[in-house]
Amino acid sequence: MPVTLKELAARARVHPSTISRVANHDPSLRIAPATRARIEALLRETEYRPNGIARGLKLRQTFVLAVVIPDVTNPFFAALFRGVEDGASPLGYNVLLCNTDGSPERQRSHLQSLHARRVDGVLLASTFLNDPTVRWVRSQRMPYVLVNRFSDEGHDPFVGSDDLLGARLATQHLVELGHRRIGHLAGKATVSTGVLRRRGYLAALADSGLPPDPRLMAESGYSEEGGAQAAERLLSLPDPPTALFAVTDMTAVGAFGAARRMGLRIPEDVAIVGYNDIPLASRLLPGLTTVHVPIHEFGSAAARLLLEQIETGAQSRRRLVFNPELVVRGSTVPGADAPAGRRSVPAFATE
Amino acid sequence: MPVTLKELAARARVHPSTISRVANHDPSLRIAPATRARIEALLRETEYRPNGIARGLKLRQTFVLAVVIPDVTNPFFAALFRGVEDGASPLGYNVLLCNTDGSPERQRSHLQSLHARRVDGVLLASTFLNDPTVRWVRSQRMPYVLVNRFSDEGHDPFVGSDDLLGARLATQHLVELGHRRIGHLAGKATVSTGVLRRRGYLAALADSGLPPDPRLMAESGYSEEGGAQAAERLLSLPDPPTALFAVTDMTAVGAFGAARRMGLRIPEDVAIVGYNDIPLASRLLPGLTTVHVPIHEFGSAAARLLLEQIETGAQSRRRLVFNPELVVRGSTVPGADAPAGRRSVPAFATE
DNA sequence: TTGCGTTGAACAAACGATTGTCCTATGTTA
DNA sequence: TAACATAGGACAATCGTTTGTTCAACGCAA
Numbered sequence: 001m002p003v004t005l006k007e008l009a010a011r012a013r014v015h016p017s018t019i020s021r022v023a024n025h026d027p028s029l030r031i032a033p034a035t036r037a038r039i040e041a042l043l044r045e046t047e048y049r050p051n052g053i054a055r056g057l058k059l060r061q062t063f064v065l066a067v068v069i070p071d072v073t074n075p076f077f078a079a080l081f082r083g084v085e086d087g088a089s090p091l092g093y094n095v096l097l098c099n100t101d102g103s104p105e106r107q108r109s110h111l112q113s114l115h116a117r118r119v120d121g122v123l124l125a126s127t128f129l130n131d132p133t134v135r136w137v138r139s140q141r142m143p144y145v146l147v148n149r150f151s152d153e154g155h156d157p158f159v160g161s162d163d164l165l166g167a168r169l170a171t172q173h174l175v176e177l178g179h180r181r182i183g184h185l186a187g188k189a190t191v192s193t194g195v196l197r198r199r200g201y202l203a204a205l206a207d208s209g210l211p212p213d214p215r216l217m218a219e220s221g222y223s224e225e226g227g228a229q230a231a232e233r234l235l236s237l238p239d240p241p242t243a244l245f246a247v248t249d250m251t252a253v254g255a256f257g258a259a260r261r262m263g264l265r266i267p268e269d270v271a272i273v274g275y276n277d278i279p280l281a282s283r284l285l286p287g288l289t290t291v292h293v294p295i296h297e298f299g300s301a302a303a304r305l306l307l308e309q310i311e312t313g314a315q316s317r318r319r320l321v322f323n324p325e326l327v328v329r330g331s332t333v334p335g336a337d338a339p340a341g342r343r344s345v346p347a348f349a350t351e
Numbered sequence: 352m353p354v355t356l357k358e359l360a361a362r363a364r365v366h367p368s369t370i371s372r373v374a375n376h377d378p379s380l381r382i383a384p385a386t387r388a389r390i391e392a393l394l395r396e397t398e399y400r401p402n403g404i405a406r407g408l409k410l411r412q413t414f415v416l417a418v419v420i421p422d423v424t425n426p427f428f429a430a431l432f433r434g435v436e437d438g439a440s441p442l443g444y445n446v447l448l449c450n451t452d453g454s455p456e457r458q459r460s461h462l463q464s465l466h467a468r469r470v471d472g473v474l475l476a477s478t479f480l481n482d483p484t485v486r487w488v489r490s491q492r493m494p495y496v497l498v499n500r501f502s503d504e505g506h507d508p509f510v511g512s513d514d515l516l517g518a519r520l521a522t523q524h525l526v527e528l529g530h531r532r533i534g535h536l537a538g539k540a541t542v543s544t545g546v547l548r549r550r551g552y553l554a555a556l557a558d559s560g561l562p563p564d565p566r567l568m569a570e571s572g573y574s575e576e577g578g579a580q581a582a583e584r585l586l587s588l589p590d591p592p593t594a595l596f597a598v599t600d601m602t603a604v605g606a607f608g609a610a611r612r613m614g615l616r617i618p619e620d621v622a623i624v625g626y627n628d629i630p631l632a633s634r635l636l637p638g639l640t641t642v643h644v645p646i647h648e649f650g651s652a653a654a655r656l657l658l659e660q661i662e663t664g665a666q667s668r669r670r671l672v673f674n675p676e677l678v679v680r681g682s683t684v685p686g687a688d689a690p691a692g693r694r695s696v697p698a699f700a701t702e
Numbered sequence: 703t704t705g706c707g708t709t710g711a712a713c714a715a716a717c718g719a720t721t722g723t724c725c726t727a728t729g730t731t732a
Numbered sequence: 733t734a735a736c737a738t739a740g741g742a743c744a745a746t747c748g749t750t751t752g753t754t755c756a757a758c759g760c761a762a
Contacts, residue, residue, distance in 0.1 A: 015712045052468040053407045054748035057717045073429045082424055097448040117403040285636045366742050405718030408747045
C-alpha cells in the first residue's frame with residue numbers, strides 16, 4: 001500500500017496538512033527549518049506521491065484527457081493520437097484512448113463514461129454532422145475540441161484542414177493531367193469530411209466544365225475494404241473512370257488493391273489520389289498522390305486548444321484550419337515520386 | 352455541474368445513502384415501493400451518474416487500465432492496443448495509452464504517474480531485459496502484465512509468442528530456398544525479442560551447418576529507418592547476403608526501401624522476411640514473407656490476464672505463449688502471395 | 703506585568719460516494 | 733397492554749488531500 005499523508009504525519013509528529021504544504025511547496029507556509037528538513041527527508045525517503053484520486057476529488061481536476069476516434073489501427077488516427085499525447089504529456093496529463101469503430105452508440109457510451117470519470121477534457125475525432133453526442137457534450141459543459149471532422153458549422157472549437165480546398169486541389173490535379181472521367185470514392189454524407197470533399201470534387205469538375213456523373217460517385221466509407229469495393233464497382237462500369245479521387249488514403253489503398261486484382265496498371269490505366277498523406281501513402285508502389293495535412297499537428301494543436309479551455313475555464317470557439325497541400329507521386333504521374341517532408345501552416349484561424 | 356447524491360437527497364427528502372443504495376441496486380435495501388419509485392424517477396430524470404473520482408476513492412478501484420508501448424504509430428502496437436481495449440472495454444474499463452519512444456526514462460515516469468493515479472493495472476509492452484522499471488512495478492504490487500517482450504525470464508505474467516521458434520522458422524525457410532548468405536537485421540541486445548530472434552536465427556543456421564558470419568548481422572533497432580540503414584550496410588558488403596531476416600516487419604519495410612533504392616529486386620536479388628505480420632506486410636509489393644503472430648489476441652489475452660489479477664487480487668505468474676506461424680509471400684518466393692487470414696492458437700501456457 | 707505581533711503548526715471542513723450500524727415508528731403476538 | 737419484530741430509513745465514518753482558519757507559545761516593547 002502506498003504511503004499516505006496521515007502515516008507520514010504520524011512518523012514526523014506533525015499534522016497531515018503540514019506535510020501536504022511542504023510537499024506542495026506552499027509559499028504561504030511558515031515553518032521551522034528543522035521541521036521542514038525532517039519532512040522533506042521523509043518525503044524523499046518514502047517517495048511519497050499524493051493519491052491522484054483523492055487529489056482529483058479535492059481539486060476537481062484529474063489531469064486526464066481523452067481522445068475518441070474511430071480506430072487507432074488506422075494510421076491517421078494513430079498519428080493524431082501521438083500529436084495529442086506529445087502536446088499534453090509534458091504538462092502532466094495522461095490520455096485515454098477510446099475507439100468507436102464508427103458506431104454512434106459506442107461513441108455515446110464512451111463519452112458518458114468519460115464524463116462520469118471527470119476527465120478534464122475530450123478530443124473528438126469521430127463525430128457526425130449534427131451529432132447528438134456533441135450536443136450532449138456541449139450541454140455537460142465538459143471541455144472539448146473537435147478534430148478533423150466538425151459537427152455543426154462554427155459551433156465548436158475545432159482543428160482540421162480545409163477539406164473543400166483539399167478535394168478541389170486533388171481533383172484539379174487529375175483534370176490537369178487530362179482526365180475527363182474522374183470517379184470519386186466518397187465518404188459518408190453524415191460526416192463533414194465526406195460532404196466537403198465530395199463538394200470540392202464537384203466544384204473542381206464544375207470549374208473545368210466537366211459534367212458531374214452520379215454513376216462515377218460511390219460511397220466507400222473510410223475503410224480499405226470499403227474503398228476496394230467501391231473502386232471495383234466504378235472500374236467495372238462499361239465506361240469506367242480513368243482516375244479516382246478517394247476521400248481518404250486508406251480508401252485509396254483499397255482502390256489500389258482492387259485495381260491490381262483487376263489487372264489495371266496505376267497510373268496508366270487508372271490514376272488514384274488519396275487524402276491525408278499518411279506514412280503508408282509514400283510507401284506504396286507507386287507512391288500515392290495525396291493531399292497532405294499535418295496530422296500530428298492536428299493532435300498537438302487540438303491538445304493546446306483543449307488545455308487552454310481547461311486552464312481558463314472558458315468555452316472557446318476557436319477554429320484552427322490548416323491549409324492542405326497536394327503531394328504528387330507515382331499514382332498519378334508515372335515516376336514522379338515527391339520528396340518527403342512537407343509542412344502545412346495554419347491557413348487561417350477564426351475568432 | 353453534474354448532480355450529486357446530496358442534491359438528489361434534498362430533492363427526494365431522503366438521506367444520500369438511500370439514493371446511493373437505490374442507484375446501486377443494493378439487494379439488502381428495504382424500502383417502501385413508493386419511495387423507491389420516487390428515487391428511481393429522479394435518477395432517470397437527472398441522468399445521475401456517480402462521480403467516478405469519489406467512487407474510486409471510496410472503492411479503491413478506478414476502472415482504468417494503462418497500456419505502455421513504444422509508439423502507437425507502429426501498426427503492431429496499434430493493433431495490440433485495440434486488443435486490450437476490446438478486451439477491457441466491455442467490462443467497464445477505460446484504457447490510458449502511454450508512448451515511450453523506447454526511452455527508459457519516459458517509461459519510468461509514465462509508470463510513476465500511472466501509479467499515482469491509481470490505475471487498476473498496467474500492460475507493459477516497452478520493457479527491456481532486466482528492466483529496473485519492471486522491478487519497481489513489482490515492488491509496488493500494482494497489477495501488471497508484460498506483453499510481447501519479457502524482462503526477467505519467468506518472473507512476470509506474460510503474453511507473447513515463441514520468438515526463438517518464430518525466428519527459426521523464418522531463417523529455416525530462407526535456408527530451404529537455397530540461400531547460403533543470410534543476413535540478420537537484429538533487434539537490440541537489451542530487449543528479449545531482439546535476443547531471442549537473433550538466437551533463433553543462429554540456431555537455424557547451425558541446424559543447417561551454415562557458419563554464422565558476424566558481418567551479416569547488423570543491429571537495426573525496431574524502426575523503419577533503422578532497418579533501412581542496417582540493410583543498406585549489409586547489402587553494400589563486398590559479398591552481400593542474398594536474403595535478410597528482419598527482427599520486425601517495420602524493420603523489413605525499411606529494408607524494402609533500401610533494397611529498392613539500391614536497385615535490387617525482391618526477391619530475386621535479395622529475399623526478405625519480417626516478423627509479426629502487421630497488416631502492412633500483405634500490402635507491400637511483393638507481399639512480405641513474415642512470421643505471423645496474433646497481435647490483437649496478445650492484447651485481449653493480456654487484458655484478461657490483468658483483469659483476472661485485479662479481480663482476484665492475486666499476483667499471477669501465468670505465461671501465455673502463442674505459436675508463431677510462417678506466412679510465405681512474394682518477398683521470398685516469386686509470385687507466392689499467401690491468402691490472408693491466418694490464426695494462431697496458444698502453443699502452451701505454463702503454471 | 704500587560705498587551706501585542708509573530709512564529710509554527712494544529713484544526714477542521716470540504717470534495718462525493720459507499721456501507722455498517724443505529725433508530726423510530728408501526729404492526730404483531732402473547 | 734407489554735414486549736417484540738420488522739420495515740423504512742437516517743447516521744456517521746471513511747477513502748486521502750487541500751486549504752482557510754484558529755491557536756498556543758514566545759519574544760518584545762510599553
